[in-house]
Amino acid sequence: MTESTSATAGMTAEEAEEYERAERARLDAGMMGSEQQGKPKQFWPSFKKLLLILAPYKITLIIVTILGAIGVVLQVATPKVLGEGTNVLFEGVVSSQLPAGVSKEQVVQGLQQQGQTDFANMVEAMQITPGQGVDFERLGAILLIVLGLYVGAEFLMWLQGYLMNDIMVKALYTLRKRVEEKIHRLPLSYFDRVQRGELLSRVTNDIDNINQALQQSLSSAVTSLLTVIGVLVMMFSISWQLALVALVSLPLMGVIFGVIGPRSQRSFANQWKQTGKLNARVEESFSGHALVRVFGKEQESREKFGEENEELYRASFKAQFLSGIMMPAMMFIGNIQYVGVAVVGGLMVASGNLRLGDVQAFIQYTQQFTQPLAQLGGMATVVQSATASAERVFELLEADEEEPDSPDAPAPVDGDGTIAFRDVTFSYDPETPLISGLNFEVAPGQTVAIVGPTGAGKTTLVNLIMRFYELDGGAILLDGQRIADLRRRDVRARTGMVLQDPWLFQGTIRDNIRYGRDDATEEEILEAARATYVDRFVHSLPDGYDTVLDEDASNVSAGEKQLITIARAFVSDPAVLILDEATSSVDTRTELLLQQAMNALREGRTSFVIAHRLSTIRDADLILVMEAGSIVEQGTHDELLARGGAYARLYNSQFEDAAVEISDEQPHAADTAAGQGAPAGGMGM
Template sequence: MSKTVNQTTADERGENDEPEFDEAAAAAAAQMGDFADTRPAKNFGASFKRLVGLFAPWKWVFALATFLGIIWVTVSVLAPKVLGEATNIIFEGFVGGHLPAGQSKEQVIAGLEAQGQTDFAQMLSAMHIVPGEGIDFYRLGQTLLFVLLLYFVANAIDYLSGYLLNGVVVKAMYRLRESVEEKIHRLPLAYFDRVKRGELLSRVTNDVDNITNSLQQSLIYAITSLLQVIGVLIMMFVISWQLALVALVMIPLTGGIFAVIGPKAQKAFSGQWKATGKLNARVEESFSGHALVRVFGREQKIRAGFAEENEELLGATMRAQFLSGMMMPLMMFAGNISYVGIAILGGLQVASGQLRLGDVQAFIQYSQQFTQPLAQLGSMATTLQSAVASAERVFELLEAEEETPDAVDAPALVPGPGKIEFQDASFSYDPENPLVTDLSFTVEPGQTVAIVGPTGAGKTTLVNLVMRFYDIDSGRILLDGQDTGELRRRELRARTGMVLQDPWLFQGSILENIRYGRQSATDAEVLEAATAAYVDRFVHSLPDGYDTVLDEEASNISAGEKQLVTIARAFVANPAVLILDEATSSVDTRTELLLQQAMAALRKGRTSFVIAHRLSTIRDADLILVMEAGRIAEQGTHDSLMAARGAYWRLHESQYEGAHDDGDAAGDAAAAADAAAREAPHAE
């Protein structure tokens, strides 16, 4: 079964190696999701505090935005008061124009009271009128121009404040993405073994994007909304404390609404983003294994699983959107109740001469300005809950246990010929199930070591330990006498080249994919490696030759051609230690014979580990390690192991039983080609 560097679980943990689609296991895994998703959500306050902490480097920007917000509130709360004065000029000028000229205001009021028009007289007592004079249009024009200036300044300040805060959000999310990217490179391979790629991608992309969008919608207006509530409340009390008390009725109403809906919305958003991650994992898994799904006729099962998880996401999204959507209408309803009370009481106060008409108009505007930021804060609260739900998932990734860091005083890797020594090395994925136990052997420089054995014996685990993809539990692994556990991983892996059974190529030209093995390689060195690996044999038939751009899955070349490119990449790397994990399994017979020659040239002068299932391909190995249950059952050359008639002999006989003659013929051909390659001049 094919294995990649971070997918050793099936082979090396003793699981079935048959290419079956385990529906029950897949369904269970899909329901479990990521290991972290089964844990309860963290405390909202703690998560929110950590989210706010992301903006600590830009405290001065928040201070400036707060200062601008104070100016904006001051200007914006003055505008209704000034506009109310314009209303007073119009209304009082109209009333004054219909009163008899030549009398004072007091005389007019006294005359009305004498006529029994007490209510009208009380209303006039609060007005600033001159009987017989109409509307003062000059004063009205000045007032309106001042209002326009106030609104212009307020909008300009609001834009500047929003621009600054929006920039902070973008920069903070940029750093968060950097942190996530750096974290991924510090995680051990064990993390990727147990977390689905789709789930991981969902956290890195969807959740971070949701945090960005949510904060852009809420953080930018949070400061100004809070300041606006304070400023408007002050102005309302200045105009009329009775009306202000009526307006304050909505605060406990909105508080109760948020207390009831808020926690439910938070839970709903957590479920929504968890369901999104599960669905992404399902989609990624289905498309990456689309061919296998079709081969086993599981399209209907996949569609059913997708439909089920899509339905789950739909339900979670509908619940989250329903709860968050309720917040604004309910708060507006509470505001309307307050508005009706203000209109009734304000009208009575105007009629009784306690307030001027323009003051009531200004107060109604203030009540709307008071309701709007409260409703915005409620809407922001639900949006923020969605952001915190996503932030928790990202923080779980950032809190995942990291790979043990290299020691600060780690010794430098001393160049050497590539001698590998295992000294009583032991390793297990699960402490209760030992895998590799007390493993000891030595590989001399330039030797080719073949590793064979049944499924789950620990073959790929062994080479992963050489690369320090996993650290051993006890014992030592030495490279030219240096303990690999004490070396820096980057230096250790720079000395090692690997060709996997499943070739990995990225979206780019063939030339770039080959040069990936060593970025400093010249074009001539890349072409030399391509020729040695027989890439040059097919590349000229492609539209753009070496500049042909491979698509995302490198599907525009065959599986065998992909493997040839990865082998050319290993040539360019020029490593001291070479690991070949069934590297020729996906090529045709003729190409395999050619590759045997290329591999012989590649292995010459290098310490090589070859994991093989076809024993015919490793007959000429200097040392063959036969592994069983994580230990070396036998070691020796092909001839000595066949003569011993032990575990290797049993593997050999079982492999060629029923087709012994044909198998030996093919094996002899491969071995002959390999031997010829070793003797050929170009192999030097």
């Protein structure tokens, strides 16, 4: 909203409203675009690359898989053993009610003769000795085995999770390191194409999403899959009839995942979209609170907030409702499955086809069967989201890198900073020539000013000097050496640059100035601060040079930020100095002081100055005039004015526009100003 506020500051209420509608449409389009990024463009290739980041840990992964398999075996075996304990207890109780001294076969024959066929069949299926009672010694041994199986399974699962977490932390550490190193190898052209927020999202959000998804899903997926296989084996080993009854629930589960799952996912996506819109509305209203009041839009702002809040409510209710009925529906199917197994199992026990403990074990297996299936279904969305994030991260890692420096690059000579352009040709697009056959030379102590309208390509020229881009033809010489032959670090180490937009990092003012040269002494820092008038405002701050600048350096003004960046360039003591509209953020009086400081800073150095206010570069030794990406004129101030060309038009337009503005209200003052040739101050091209 900060940009929006500044953009609408000079508009009428109707224009501001139209601008706001256009911004909202752009914001919605951006959100729709981000919503489409939730799914990978090519799932399987990206998923394979995602798994490849775990390749260095394949031995540990094999160990984890083995531990998981053993843990699943122990877990799956527990119901079967526990069911055997139930058999010992139940059959012991039944045997205590039968007469002692007879065999099981005699008891069965007697029951059949009495017409108790079902009970006879049940007794026949039991492993009992009539009159013996419960074998507590065997029951105790079984319970100890069950306890050992539970403890062993949980320990192996914990060890598996520990090792898997160790793998994930190391793998994501390596991935972050690769991304960080990749960013430093990318050419400047990559950052021209990719927005800063997009790059930050890949480095932070996408990697965090991969980390969480892998930690939550990978080990659980292996365990869940092994559990499903193990449970199915045990279920069929107990009774294939009951296994078929249990598997009837699978189509019902598939219907739930197939019908409710996608709707729930779309609803959550809509919920987050509406949340983003509402957050944007709140942020705009708070950031532009003064503008809202100026145009009397309070009621309209409240109404729009109410509408979007209502949309968010409906979207959230639908998402939570669909998500909320998923588990009850699964539980309902599980209960139907439980009833079916209990009824059929009871009939099979009564008919002597199955023992009671086996039915108990089977019921436990049905519970173990549905849970991992639900987990596997829930992992699908998580894995899909992680794969989409991985795809974006790998696009960054696979981007074309900056051409590496030659290992045989010569050491830079200890020169005075002479810059020479020899038939320099460069263009961003081969079909659109930008700079062609440019020749000039700048000696130490001389200043080259680069002027022209916005977008003419002024910054491109200094980017070539910094070797941010490679030339298409010709050469740039630094002290007689081709910069293309030198290491980039050596070229940039001899160059000081002050940008139009000041950049400061979180730290003290002293640290920000010393950033220009790490070994700068305290006296050199103070000297740079005094020369650039930083010392003048620092003492008004509570902690002086130890004042900590926050993330956006909002505790100092825009002009003060620029002063600190100029002091940073001052302390670096460069051979070549580049000033990219360095005084655009300071007031007129401070600009005059800075001009004096920069004149001292430029003394004995090769300097390039990008300027919009042409009154500041009259004394430049060479002025390059750029239009539409081409250098159309070059010469001194007086020479270019005498030609009456592009420079003369630019120069005169600043004072003519200022004179016209003043003449509307103060004609006599305008005449006086025109006669004296006073500069227009803040007029930019």
